[in-house]
């Protein structure tokens with residue numbers, strides 16, 4: 001599969017034994033910044049989201065900080081629409097900065113959907129400003145869940161997460177890696 005090969009070549013999709021932010025362990029990890037640091041890969045993958053949604057009437061493209069800002073910008077650039085973002089302020093995600101999405105059609109986008117928390121917070125933030133969500137598009141969906149909206153992912157891989165006490169990779173003695181980095 002072409003997109004999977006791209007994700008492996010860019011070292012986005014990594015196989016091993018990873019400690020996730022949630023504290024759970026996993027055999028796969030998606031390092032989204034290996035996409036976001038590469039404008040041509042980001043442009044290409046965002047183009048697949050654009051192809052999927054271009055038939056819809058879209059006014060704004062909004063993504064959650066941090067990676068979603070870049071995805072929203074590139075998708076909006078290709079659609080020739082407005083780009084904005086939903087940021088965290090005082091523990092709550094909001095669409096601020098004077099982004100005028102009231103009664104406008106909004107496509108919500110993000111890089112990697114893991115738990116869906118950032119997307120759900122962004123949907124709530126858009127609705128709070130009376131924007132109308134017409135779809136949700138992500139580059140990579142590593143969850144196993146169903147989304148209520150018109151939903152699209154350029155690549156899906158349902159990755160199982162393990163409790164540390166019950167992790168088959170731990171039992172095999174494979175060394176644990178904390179991905180990401182500051």
Ligand SMILES: [Zn+2]
Nearest residue numbers: 025167169170
């Ligand atoms: Zn483990």
